[in-house]
Amino acid sequence: xxxxxxxxxxxxxxxxxxxxxxxxxxxxxxxxxxxxxxxxxxxxxxxxxxxxxxxxxxxxxxxxxxxxxxxxxxxxxxxxxxxxxxxxxxxxxxxxxxxxxxxxxxxxxxxxxxxxxxxxxxxxxxxxxxxxxxxxxxxxxxxxxxxxxxxxxxxxxxxxxxxxxxxxxxxxxxxxxxxxxxxxxxxxxxxxxxxxxxxxxxxxxxxxxxxxxxxxxxxxxxxxxxxxxxxxxxxxxxxxxxxxxxxxxxxxxxxx
Amino acid sequence: xxxxxxxxxxxxxxxxxxxxxxxxxxxxxxxxxxxxxxxxxxxxxxxxxxxxxxxxxxxxxxxxxxxx
Numbered sequence: 001x002x003x004x005x006x007x008x009x010x011x012x013x014x015x016x017x018x019x020x021x022x023x024x025x026x027x028x029x030x031x032x033x034x035x036x037x038x039x040x041x042x043x044x045x046x047x048x049x050x051x052x053x054x055x056x057x058x059x060x061x062x063x064x065x066x067x068x069x070x071x072x073x074x075x076x077x078x079x080x081x082x083x084x085x086x087x088x089x090x091x092x093x094x095x096x097x098x099x100x101x102x103x104x105x106x107x108x109x110x111x112x113x114x115x116x117x118x119x120x121x122x123x124x125x126x127x128x129x130x131x132x133x134x135x136x137x138x139x140x141x142x143x144x145x146x147x148x149x150x151x152x153x154x155x156x157x158x159x160x161x162x163x164x165x166x167x168x169x170x171x172x173x174x175x176x177x178x179x180x181x182x183x184x185x186x187x188x189x190x191x192x193x194x195x196x197x198x199x200x201x202x203x204x205x206x207x208x209x210x211x212x213x214x215x216x217x218x219x220x221x222x223x224x225x226x227x228x229x230x231x232x233x234x235x236x237x238x239x240x241x242x243x244x245x246x247x248x249x250x251x252x253x254x255x256x
Numbered sequence: 257x258x259x260x261x262x263x264x265x266x267x268x269x270x271x272x273x274x275x276x277x278x279x280x281x282x283x284x285x286x287x288x289x290x291x292x293x294x295x296x297x298x299x300x301x302x303x304x305x306x307x308x309x310x311x312x313x314x315x316x317x318x319x320x321x322x323x324x
Contacts, residue, residue: 020319029319044320047262047313048287050280057286058317074320087295088315092288 003236005203007181008129008150010068010097014038015198016228017070017183019208023217026061032211033062036221040068042099042206044075045089064094070131072099077112082119086128098123099153099185099206101133109159109186113140117147124148133185136170138177151180153206156187156197160209164193168200175201191220191227198231199239261312274301276312287316 005012017040023029033041041062062069071089076082079102086098102119104112116132117140123130129150134140136154144152154174157163164187165171175182181203188194188210197205207224214220259266261280270276273296277284289296290313296304306312 023319026319042320043317045288045315046318046320048282048316050262050264050266050282050314057283058319059286069317071317072320084290084293084295088288088290088313089317090288091295091298092286092316 003232005181010129012039012068012204014040014225014228015204015232016194016224017042017204017206018211018221018224019206020058020062021074021208022212026056026058028217029058030061032217032221033067034221035218035225036211037225038067040070040206042070042072042208045071045073045085045092068095068097069093070097070099072133073101075103076101077103079115079119079122082115083122086119086123087126090128095129096127097129097131097150099131099133111135111155113137116140117143120144120149121147131183136167136174138170138173141174141178141182145178145180149180151183151203152178153183153185156184156193157189159186160213161187162189162210162213163187164189165196165200168196171197171200171202188224191223194224194227195231195234198228199234201235204228257306257308259306259308259310259312262314268306271305272302273304273306273312276306277301277314280314282314287314289314 014037016038018036018038019042020029073082073085076085082102102112102115104110111134120130120132131151131153132144132149133153141152156165183204184197184202185206188207194205211217211220259268270279273289284301292311
């Protein structure tokens, strides 16, 4: 049965997308990416160090022919900055995909959804394939979809918090209403969190810190791979109904 | 000629963006360049002249998933 994730004509072989921040070094990043089975890896856009020009390039380790490089606008607090970083990312990279972040607050890293909506609209018109990082608000998800977002990426919990899905009911409402794919971004702390997101019916999850900050990031990357597959399969299989009392699984017939 | 590149004042003999990248030993295929807040197409690196006092930003991809 074909269960390939498709977004704007692009096929994705894995429903686990991973971030490449916070790893010890490039070698560990590569091992974790490989163990995760992810084909989408997110990256950030930063100044080249012109005083140390020999510093290594991430793309020497993460082959852009093998992985889909999804640049983000992490660290941008205004619409103008997010647009500037997006346009630079498009020229530095190989695609029109942009993971759009307009951050509203340093402590929570919650999105400034008003700025996010404005930037989404502008970038979609410029031909970008926009993946906005948003909060778990179903109305904002709808507004982003109407503004041309290719998918919506509601947070499960604050970035890097590892708290899991704090409001699965809102995620469920977003999923029911959304005509574009829904990817949980931020908040996953361990494998079961990823499974829960997938069991709800999310199209994919994006994970960074839960893997990078694990004691053994490579092992956690493998755990996340299986967690996402398990959650997806369970969603497709359809869970049984919840019942308050027992229902015997063994037949009564033939008992002594 | 004096330029500001990535926030640093530098002296350069380069006449174009491509020459500037070569002078700085930066591979053009892995970066994006902005001159005076205008993002350039990679195909324009060779043509784009640079002038005294230009503000140039050269960026590339670094590890980052969440926030930088």
